[in-house]
Amino acid sequence: MRLVFAGTPEVAVPALDALLASGRHEVAAVVTRPDAPAGRGRRLVASPVAQHALDEGIEVLRPAHPRDPAFQDRLRAIAPDCCPVVAYGALIPRDALDIPRLGWVNLHFSLLPAWRGAAPVQHAVMAGDETTGASTFQIEEGLDSGPVYGVVTEDVRTRDTSGDLLTRLAFAGAGLLAATMDGLADGSLQGVPQPAEGVTLAPKLTVEDARLDWAAPALRVDRVVRGCSPAPGAWTTFRGERLKVRQLALAPTRTGLPPGAVVADKNHVHVGTGSHAVELQWVQPQGKKPMAAADWARGVRPAPGELLGT
Numbered sequence: 001m002r003l004v005f006a007g008t009p010e011v012a013v014p015a016l017d018a019l020l021a022s023g024r025h026e027v028a029a030v031v032t033r034p035d036a037p038a039g040r041g042r043r044l045v046a047s048p049v050a051q052h053a054l055d056e057g058i059e060v061l062r063p064a065h066p067r068d069p070a071f072q073d074r075l076r077a078i079a080p081d082c083c084p085v086v087a088y089g090a091l092i093p094r095d096a097l098d099i100p101r102l103g104w105v106n107l108h109f110s111l112l113p114a115w116r117g118a119a120p121v122q123h124a125v126m127a128g129d130e131t132t133g134a135s136t137f138q139i140e141e142g143l144d145s146g147p148v149y150g151v152v153t154e155d156v157r158t159r160d161t162s163g164d165l166l167t168r169l170a171f172a173g174a175g176l177l178a179a180t181m182d183g184l185a186d187g188s189l190q191g192v193p194q195p196a197e198g199v200t201l202a203p204k205l206t207v208e209d210a211r212l213d214w215a216a217p218a219l220r221v222d223r224v225v226r227g228c229s230p231a232p233g234a235w236t237t238f239r240g241e242r243l244k245v246r247q248l249a250l251a252p253t254r255t256g257l258p259p260g261a262v263v264a265d266k267n268h269v270h271v272g273t274g275s276h277a278v279e280l281q282w283v284q285p286q287g288k289k290p291m292a293a294a295d296w297a298r299g300v301r302p303a304p305g306e307l308l309g310t
Contacts, residue, residue, distance in 0.1 A: 001024075001025045001026075001080075001081035001082055001102070001181060001184070001185045002025070002026050002028050002078075002079065002080050002081050003019060003025050003026065003027050003028065003080055003081065003082055003083065003084060003181065004027075004028055004029045004030070004031060004061075004075060004078055004080040004083045004100070005019060005027050005029075005030050005031070005049075005053075005083070005084055005085075005086075006030070006031040006032070006083055006084070006085040006086075006088040006104070007030070007031075007032060007049040007085065007086040007087055007088055008032050008033045008047045008048070008049055008050075008087055008088055008089045009047065009048055009049070009087050009089075010048040011086070011087055011166055011167075011170045012048070012049050012086035012087045012088075012170075013048055013049060013052050013170075014170045014171050014173075014174040015084070015086045015107055015170070015173060015174040015177045015178075016030070016049060016052060016053070016086075017052075017174065018174035018175060018177065018178040019084065019177070019178055019181065020056060022178050022181070022182070024181070024182060024185065025181055025185070027058055028058075028059070028078050028080060029058060029059040029060070029061055029078055029080075030049060030050065030053035030058050030059070030060050030061065031061045031062075031063070031066070031071075031075075031083070031088065032046075032047045032049045032050045032053075032060060032061070032062055032088070033047055033062070033088070033089050033090065034062045034063075034064060035047070035050070035062065046060075050062065059078075061074060061075075065090060066090055066091075066092050066093060066096045067093045067095070067096065071096075072095060072096055072099065075096065075099050075100075076099055080099070080100045081100060081101055081102055081185075082100050082101075082102040082103065082104070082105060082181065082184060083099075083100050083103070083104040083105070084104075084105050084106075084107070084177055084180075084181060085104055085105065085106040085107065085139065086106070086107045086173070086177065092104055092139055094141060097139060097140070097141075102184055103138055103139065104138075104139040105136055105137070105138060105139065105149065105177075105180060105181075105184070106136065106137055106138075106139050106144070106146075107134060107135075107136050107173045107174075107176065107177045108120065108134065108135050108136075108137065108144055109121050109132075109133075109134050109166060109169045109170075109173065110124065110132055110133065110134070110135065110202070111131075111132060111133045111134075111135060111151055111153065112135045112137060112144060112148055112151075112194055113144075113145075113194045113195060113197075113198050113199040113200075114132075114198060114199075114200050115132075115200055115201070115202040116143050116144035116145065116199065116200070116201055116202060117143065117144065117201050117202035117203050117204070118202065118203060118204040119202045119203065119204050119205050120132075120202040121162045121165050121166045121169065122162040122202070122205055122227045122228065123200075123202040123227070124156060124165070124202075124227075125156065125160060125161070125162050125165060125223060125226050125227035126223045126224055126226075126227035126228075127223070128219070128223055129156055130155065130156055131153055131154070131155055131156065132153070132154055132156055132165070132169070133151055133152050133153040133154050133169070133172075134151065134152050134154070134169050134172060134173035134176055135148050135149075135150070135151045136148070136149040136150050136151075136173075136176055136177055136180040137149060137191065137194075138191050143201075145194060146191065146194075147190075147191025147192055147193050147194065148191060148192050148193075148194060149180045149183065149184070149189050149190075149191050149192075150176055150179065150180050150183075150189070151176070152172045152173065152175075152176045154168055154169055154172060159226070160226060161226045161227075161229035161230070162226065162227050162228070162229060162230075163229055163230045205227075205228060205231075205232055206232075207232055207235075209228070209232075210224065210228040210232045210233060210234050210235055211234075211235060211236070212224060212225070212234055212235065212236045212245060212308075212309065213309075214236070214259040214260035214271065214272065214273055214274070214307075214308060214309050215259040215260075215273070215274045216273060216274050217273060217274050217275040218250055218251075218252070218273040218274075218275045218276050218277065218278050219250070219275070220274075221248070221273050221278055222248060222249075222250055222278065225245050225246075225247065225248055229246065229247070233246070233284075234246075236260075236308045236309045237308065237309055237310065238262075238285075238300070238302075238306075238308055239300070241285065241286045242286045243283055243284070243285055243286065243308070244283060244284035244285075244290075245280060245282075245283055246281075246282035246283060246284055246290050247281040247282040248271075248278045248279060248280050248281055249278065249279045249281060250276070250278055250279075251270055251276060251277045251278055251279045252276045253276070254270050254276060254277035254279075255276050255277065256272075257270060257271070257272025257273075257277050258272045258307075259272050259273055259274055259307075260272060260307035260308045260309045260310065261305070261306075261307055261308075262280075262297075262302045262306055262307065262308050263302070264294070264297035264298075264301075264302055266294070267294050268294065269293040269294060269296070269297045271308055279293075280293035280296075281293055283296050
């Protein structure tokens with residue numbers, strides 16, 4: 001088939017590579033978000049997908065929004081059979097959805113209908129799911145509600161961050177998307193409507209979602225830290241300033257600490273929760289780089305009875 005691939009972040013690059021390597025389809029162009037300011041100088045930088053496409057000599061389309069008439073005219077001129085999508089970052093309007101004869105097919109990082117929305121992997125980790133995966137489905141005007149073409153499953157490991165899990169799903173999902181394009185090309189694949197039950201939503205995480213509640217059980221605190229890593233980053237406060245918690249470990253044998261109470265010795269920093277303690281391993285004070293929690297504690301010297309999160 002003749003394809004126009006839509007995607008923006010690094011996690012979409014493996015799928016683009018899989019389509020380029022398949023040998024069965026032509027990627028005629030790539031659609032991505034406009035260049036965005038980055039770094040200290042805030043200079044405009046191409047998205048990872050745009051840069052990869054340019055390196056491969058593929059035409060790059062960067063509409064401010066896919067409803068842009070000039071973009072839609074160009075898409076009609078390219079005349080794709082299908083538009084595979086991975087983490088593009090904008091809603092596709094009906095008039096654009098109708099341009100390719102087989103529509104737009106999204107690779108979504110959950111087992112639909114679970115975790116529809118922008119942050120499925122983060123919510124799966126935070127909810128304590130033991131298994132997740134990736135799905136390909138036909139994009140329609142509803143939120144991730146179209147018929148499903150295929151799935152792959154992936155176990156959620158005990159210490160997985162959302163970044164760890166998303167990296168594995170990006171590569172497993174790339175093969176699924178390529179196989180979906182093959183099945184659509186030869187007519188062997190039909191979409192299956194999603195069931196009405198089992199729908200859960202995964203909206204984009206806010207900064208407030210990433211705030212740690214030390215009165216919650218230790219397992220919940222751990223899941224929030226892992227689910228919010230690498231972004232937006234779990235956080236608490238100490239002496240009125242924000243402290244990001246990059247990594248911690250459960251410490252089930254350390255009990256008796258009130259929620260938020262921080263106790264440090266030479267090599268360990270423990271914090272009380274609503275159940276047993278957790279051990280801080282990596283933190284990032286406001287305006288500073290990440291550091292080992294023990295180094296942070298040696299610098300600030302928490303006083304007896306001092307609390308995080310107040």
